[in-house]
């Protein structure tokens with residue numbers, strides 16, 4: 001087999017998850033990385049990051065996905081958290097409007113710490129709670145369009161769109177980076 005440099009090329013990208021407390025950030029990550037869900041909010045400060053590997057165009061693409069691990073409860077997401085991010089998931093809870101209203105603040109914070117080329121996905125989580133919905137799909141889509149974000153509603157509880165949301169971001173980063181390299 002031919003083993004040119006191309007074959008051994010590897011990618012490692014940092015992705016951050018942002019959003020108000022209890023929107024489901026940790027559960028989105030544990031659902032994606034370990035296919036696990038926790039009914040109760042974490043009692044302790046959670047894990048810092050998980051690494052997921054995806055194969056794209058025959059290349060091994062590693063995504064190092066960071067969770068705020070509760071930092072946002074103290075309004076203290078540090079600049080180290082944002083440093084080096086290539087992608088971000090901005091999460092709100094479709095059953096709590098205040099968390100949707102906070103998205104622009106998270107986006108502003110992301111933009112002050114990171115390059116505008118960061119691949120961004122707006123995530124309306126807890127779509128299994130449709131019966132107590134407080135934010136419509138149209139509102140989510142409208143905000144995403146206005147801010148140039150991908151958009152998806154997810155449920156970490158029943159797994160709806162969780163893999164899709166992460167993978168769209170990872171593929172977008174890969175595509176941005178490989179365009180620069182070529």
Ligand code: GDP
Pocket residue numbers: 019020021022023024025026027028038039040041042125126127128129154155156157158
């Ligand atoms: P974080 O503070 O943003 O990391 O949020 P957590 O992942 O700790 O979740 C907060 C609470 O929301 C927990 O009680 C979870 O069980 C619950 N939760 C998370 N995702 C979902 C979801 O998709 N649907 C429902 N119904 N509950 C969820």
